[in-house]
Amino acid sequence: MKVRKESSRVVKPTYEGTPPPNTTYVPLSVFDKVTYNTHMAVIYAYCPPTPPNVALELGLQKALSVFREWAGRLGKNDKGDHVIFLNDEGVRFVEASVDSTLDQAMPFKPSASLLSLHPSLKGVAELVQVQLTRFTCGSMVVGFTAHHLVADGHSTSNFLVAWGQACRGLAISPIPLHDRAIFLPRDPPIFEFEHEGVEFMSETLKKEYPIVDDINDILVHKVHFTLEFLGKLKAKASSMNGGNKPYSTFESLVAHLWRAITKARSLNSFETTQVRISVNGRIRLNPGVPNEYFGNLVLWAFPSAKVKDLLREPLPYAAKIIDDAITKVNNNYFKSFIDFAKYKVETENLIPTADMNKSALCPNLEVDSWLRFPFYDLDFGGGCPCIFMPSYFPTEGMMFLVPSFIGDGSIDAFIPLFQDNLASFKQICYSLD
The missing domain is CATH 3.30.559.10 (Chloramphenicol acetyltransferase-like domain)
Incomplete structure (x- = not known):
């Protein structure tokens, strides 16, 4: 082309x-x-x-x-x-x-x-x-x-x-909320949670990730998960949570992919692996922030596990770790972050841990979920798009989840992996074992 x-x-x-x-x-x-x-x-x-x-x-x-x-x-x-x-x-x-x-x-x-x-x-x-x-x-x-x-x-x-x-000649609705000064720190500040080493880090302690000599060693693999498969995955992930609310489709799928990719990578069993998961603060903060707020309002959950535990235990184990980590990023956590970011970051010369310049995240993963964004509502006057997808981001371990253009609730996952790990991943990515 x-x-x-x-x-x-x-x-x-x-x-x-x-x-x-x-x-x-x-x-x-x-x-x-x-x-x-x-x-x-x-x-x-x-x-x-x-x-x-x-x-x-x-x-x-x-x-x-x-x-x-x-x-x-x-x-x-x-x-x-x-x-x-x-x-x-x-x-x-x-x-x-x-x-x-x-x-x-x-x-x-x-x-x-x-x-x-x-x-x-x-x-x-x-x-x-x-x-x-x-x-x-x-x-x-x-x-x-x-x-x-x-x-x-x-x-x-x-x-x-x-x-x-x-x-299409329509009035723009809803009108965005532009006020970025609404996130005021408390007086006195309350540092209820640890944020150094999570959202921020010292520049001198910046974590080194594997250097990829040849970007062609990383292949982005697209996987289609049908609605039927996702239903089975959710049922299995929620099978041991004691009658509590079932885990979400997102949590169940991420748990499955975390285990499958970790297995395909052939990591040391005593190594720790974690997943970086975005959490929207609009519904977490109290009082809530309107959906019309224009800007960034995201923090991250970081579920982690030893490789041996993640692969030895069944799927519900991984799903629970993910659910617990996401639940932790609540109103108190967001407010603790606001206080820390206001009072500590500049005085201690900290920098964000969010970094798109890495070429590989192994042994970790990042999940960028676009499942709830109304991207398919973008109609210029000739109807909705027939395809929506991320561009090419060959960062090993940085996944994108998007609703399939089929429109039936199925999900497409874009997963960059080292070429040496891809064959193994393909063999197990649809396994429910």
């Missing part, structure tokens, strides 16, 4: 009436500062009929007038604080084409070829980038990149839905 870039320009917000001042800024919150300092990319495919590029551009301009942060730039104010300048400098808008039909290019395999369907993630000033790639059959692929310091997956998906609403 050869993608031909035809044009590239900056698109700026359009306002009804007098534009707001472009000299203001929004300070990053403690949750923005602790997340990944990188662009993330997603890919949508649409079957014809699709609206013309000019309609998507006009809709984007309208959406940017409501979500001004995306049209701004990251930087520091005169006090040295990290901020988003609301300067309306705009986002990157690229038009491209392919001399084939979408069917001829399908299926989109998780490989480096996906990188041609969106702008580069490296060295980018714009906080959002869009690439519209047209196929000869009238199909369209939308490659979208967004800087994670500005917003988490929940907020980004809300923006994408708003872009679709604007393209």
Whole structure:
């Protein structure tokens, strides 16, 4: 699949009436500062009929007038604080084409070829980038990149839905909540939980992960889990929890994948393995934060186990560890984090543990779940996407879970593994033993 870039320009917000001042800024919150300092990319495919590029551009301009942060730039104010300048400098808008039909290019395999369907993630000033790639059959692929310091997956998906609403001539709803100053530390602060070595670490103690000499040694494997398989997995994972509420499909699947990948890696039985799992604070904090809050509001659960215990014990053992770890990241934990981030991070020169520059996470895993985001609601006027998937992120052990485009509740998992471990994983990934 050869993608031909035809044009590239900056698109700026359009306002009804007098534009707001472009000299203001929004300070990053403690949750923005602790997340990944990188662009993330997603890919949508649409079957014809699709609206013309000019309609998507006009809709984007309208959406940017409501979500001004995306049209701004990251930087520091005169006090040295990290901020988003609301300067309306705009986002990157690229038009491209392919001399084939979408069917001829399908299926989109998780490989480096996906990188041609969106702008580069490296060295980018714009906080959002869009690439519209047209196929000869009238199909369209939308490659979208967004800087994670500005917003988490929940907020980004809300923006994408708003872009679709604007393209269809609808009022943007819900209107985002932009106030990032709502996370106030307590006085006096209460450091109820340990955060150094969890969300933050000393730069001098930065953990070294395996260096991968050849990125081709890592293959991203896509696994499809049917609704029937997920039901059996959930029943088995919940079979020993004493009649309590069953574990979620997500917890059951992550427990299964944790065990399968650990086995495929052939790790030392006395080694410790952990999983990094995102936890949305909007429903955890008390009082709750509205779903319309725009920004980052995520911390992480870190279930861990000895390899020998994880593989010797049945699936419910892993599911319970995961459920316990997620449950721990509650209102008290979030507030303890706010206090710690405000009073300790700068004075002790700590840096976030979230790092996208690693090439391998072994013996650990990270799970990025997009199962609850309304990505499939992105309708530009020609209907919902026929495909939605992450771009190519060949970081060994960093998994993405997305709802299958089949739309029946099944799940697709994108799992990067060392090539030497892949054959073993394929043999056991559907085993319920």
